[in-house]
Amino acid sequence: MSSFTNxxxxxxxxxxxxxxxxxxxxxxxxxxxxxxxxxxxxxxxxDEFFRTRMEKHKSTVFRTNMPPGPFIASDPRVIAVLxxxxxxxxxxxxxxxxxxxxxxxxxPSTAFFGGFRPCAFLDTSEPRHALFxxxxxxxxxxxxxxFVPTFRSSVSDLFANIEDDITQKGSADFNTLCDKTSFDFxxxxxxxxxxxxxxxxxxxxxxxxxxLFVQLAPLITLGLKFIPNFLEDLLLxxxxxxxxxxxxxxxxxxxxxxxxxxxxxxxxxKLGIKRDEACHNLVFLAGFNAYGGMxxxxxxxxxxxxxxGQVLHRQLVDEIRTVVKSEGGITLSALEKLTLTKSxxxxxxxxxxxxxxxxxxxxxxxxxHSHDAAFEVKKGEMxxxxxxxxxxxxxxxxxxxxxxxxxxxxxGEKLLKYVYWSNGxxxxxPTVQNKQCPAKDLVVVLSRxxxxxxxxxxxxxxxxxxxxxxxxxxxxxxxxxxx
Numbered sequence: 001m002s003s004f005t006n007x008x009x010x011x012x013x014x015x016x017x018x019x020x021x022x023x024x025x026x027x028x029x030x031x032x033x034x035x036x037x038x039x040x041x042x043x044x045x046x047d048e049f050f051r052t053r054m055e056k057h058k059s060t061v062f063r064t065n066m067p068p069g070p071f072i073a074s075d076p077r078v079i080a081v082l083x084x085x086x087x088x089x090x091x092x093x094x095x096x097x098x099x100x101x102x103x104x105x106x107x108p109s110t111a112f113f114g115g116f117r118p119c120a121f122l123d124t125s126e127p128r129h130a131l132f133x134x135x136x137x138x139x140x141x142x143x144x145x146x147f148v149p150t151f152r153s154s155v156s157d158l159f160a161n162i163e164d165d166i167t168q169k170g171s172a173d174f175n176t177l178c179d180k181t182s183f184d185f186x187x188x189x190x191x192x193x194x195x196x197x198x199x200x201x202x203x204x205x206x207x208x209x210x211x212l213f214v215q216l217a218p219l220i221t222l223g224l225k226f227i228p229n230f231l232e233d234l235l236l237x238x239x240x241x242x243x244x245x246x247x248x249x250x251x252x253x254x255x256x257x258x259x260x261x262x263x264x265x266x267x268x269x270k271l272g273i274k275r276d277e278a279c280h281n282l283v284f285l286a287g288f289n290a291y292g293g294m295x296x297x298x299x300x301x302x303x304x305x306x307x308x309g310q311v312l313h314r315q316l317v318d319e320i321r322t323v324v325k326s327e328g329g330i331t332l333s334a335l336e337k338l339t340l341t342k343s344x345x346x347x348x349x350x351x352x353x354x355x356x357x358x359x360x361x362x363x364x365x366x367x368x369h370s371h372d373a374a375f376e377v378k379k380g381e382m383x384x385x386x387x388x389x390x391x392x393x394x395x396x397x398x399x400x401x402x403x404x405x406x407x408x409x410x411x412g413e414k415l416l417k418y419v420y421w422s423n424g425x426x427x428x429x430p431t432v433q434n435k436q437c438p439a440k441d442l443v444v445v446l447s448r449x450x451x452x453x454x455x456x457x458x459x460x461x462x463x464x465x466x467x468x469x470x471x472x473x474x475x476x477x478x479x480x481x482x483x
Contacts, residue, residue: 020373024053024062026077033069033076037237040067041221042229046356050386054082060370061086066105066384068218068237073105078359078384079377084418086370087390089360090383091424093434096360099123104359105382108215111243114254114280120289130432132281135268137430137438143189147445148330154185155453162476171464174474175299179205182294185446186286191260198256207249208287209295213469214241220469250283257282290439294446296354296471301447302454303472304348304403306463312405313460315340317482320455335448343408345447346419346426350391351403352472353421358385371395387420457482 026032040049053062060083069076081087089095100107102120110117119132158181165172183204187195195204213220217236224232243250258265258279268278305312319340327334335341364379377383392400396418397407408416419426422443424436437443454461459482464475 017369017374020375022061022063022079022375023057023059024064026063026065030070033065036065037067037069050082050389061375068106071238072218072240076105078382081383081385082389083370084390084393084396086368087385087420089368090358090385093124095363095366096383097123097363098360098435101359101361103219104357106218109243112215113284116277116280118281118284120284124433124435131271131273133432133438135271135273136285139264140439140442146189147442148332148449150188151185151446151449152453154181157181159457166476166479172476174302174476178298179295183208183291186290190264190282190286191257193260198260200252200256207253208291210249211246211287212292214246217241253283253287254279293354293443297447298450299472299474300352301348301450303463303465303474304351305344306461308403308405310460316451317455317459320452324456330452335445338448339409340406341448341451344405344451345444346408346416347403347405349421350419353387353391356387358387358423391418391420459483
C-alpha cells in the first residue's frame with residue numbers, strides 16, 4: 001500500500017487539510033457495477049482491485065462499486081476509505097448508520113434467521129439493538145469463569161487429532177480439525193452440554209458452514225479452474241441463493257440451541273425478548289459471529305506464527321512456560337502477563353483481520369479526513385472500509401506487510417488504537433451504544449489460550465498455507481513435542 005505525502009502527525013486528522021472532491025466514479029448504470037465486479041473477483045482480485053484504484057486516483061478515499069451489484073444489490077455505489085485515519089469514521093455510531101449493512105450493499109433474506117433481523121443487522125438507533133447487546137454482554141460476563149476451562153477441554157482433542165493425522169497421513173488439516181473444536185467450545189459455552197449430546201452429533205460445523213456459505217455466496221469466489229468465470233458469476237453473484245437450500249440444516253441448529261440453551265433463553269425472556277427471537281439471535285451469535293469468526297481467526301493465527309519460524313517459537317515457549325509455572329497454572333491473570341504472546345495475537349488480528357470489510361451509511365452531511373485531504377460526504381452515502389489496507393497503513397505501521405511479533409510490546413502498545421478487527425479500536429470496549437463486537441475480549445483470550453496450549457505441548461512446528469474462500473487454510477506438516 002503506497003503513501004502519497006508525509007503527514008505532519010500520522011494518524012491525527014488536521015483542520016488544515018485541503019478540501020477535495022472525492023475521486024473515482026461508478027461508470028454507466030448496470031455496466032459499471034458489472035465491470036467492477038468482474039475486476040474484483042476475476043481480473044484483479046481483492047487487494048489489486050483496491051490498490052490499482054488507490055494509485056490511479058492518488059488517494060486512499062475514492063468512489064467505486066462493490067460486489068455483488070446487479071441483481072442482488074440495488075445500489076452498489078460506495079465511498080471507499082482505505083487508510084487508518086479515514087477508516088475511523090466507520091467506528092463512530094454518531095456519524096454512520098449500520099442498519100442492514102453487515103454484509104455490505106445487500107442483506108440476505110430474513111428467512112435465513114427465522115424471519116427476524118439479528119442484532120448484527122440492527123443500528124444503534126433501534127431500541128432492540130441495545131436490548132440484545134445488553135443480553136449478549138450479560139451472558140458473556142456471567143460465563144467469564146468458564147472461558148479457560150471450557151476452551152482447554154475442547155482444545156485437548158484438537159491436539160490429539162493433529163498428532164494422529166501427522167502420524168498416519170504425514171500432515172494435519174488444521175482448519176477442519178479446528179472447526180470442530182471451535183463449534184464444540186461455542187456450543188458448550190452457551191448450552192452447558194456437549195454438542196454430541198444435543199442431537200447434532202458431529203454435524204454442527206458442517207451445518208453452520210453450509211448456512212454461512214449460502215448467505216455469503218454473493219461475496220466469494222470458489223477459485224475452481226474447471227468452472228468458467230462467467231458461469232460462477234452467474235450462479236453466485238447475480239441472484240441470491242434461496243434460503244430453502246439450508247432450511248432443514250438451520251432448523252437442526254435452532255432446535256439444538258432451543259432445547260439446550262434454556263438458561264440463556266430464560267434470561268432473555270426476563271429482559272422482554274420472546275423465546276423464539278432470543279434463540280434465533282443465539283444461533284446467529286454462536287454460528288455467524290463466534291464460530292464464523294473463529295473459522296477465520298485461528299487458522300490465520302497459526303499460519304502467521306507457524307510461518308515465523310523457530311526463533312519466535314523459542315521465545316513463545318520460554319515466555320509461556322515460565323509464566324504458567326510461576327502462576328501455578330493457566331488463568332486469566334497468567335494470560336495477562338504474557339507480553340509477547342499478547343502482541344503476537346494483536347499482530348495476527350492486524351495483518352489478517354477475521355472480518356475484512358466494514359460498511360456504514362452517512363447519517364448526515366459530513367467531512368471525512370485521510371492523511372492528506374478532507375472530503376465531503378452527503379447524507380445517505382454508503383462508506384466502505386477495507387480493513388486489511390487500513391491496518392497495514394504505512395503511515396502508521398513500519399513494515400506493515402510483515403508479521404512483526406513484538407510490534408505491540410512496550411511503546412508499541414500505543415499502536416493498538418489502530419487495530420480495528422472488532423469494529424472498534426482495540427483500546428475501546430463494547431457497549432450497548434456502539435457496534436463493537438460484544439465478544440471482543442473473549443476472542444483475544446481464546447487466541448492467547450490457543451498459543452499457550454500449543455507451546456506447552458510443542459517446541460516448534462511447520463506449516464503449509466494457502467488462501468481459502470474466506471481466510472487461510474493451514475496444513476501442519478510437522479510438530480516437535482516439548483522436551
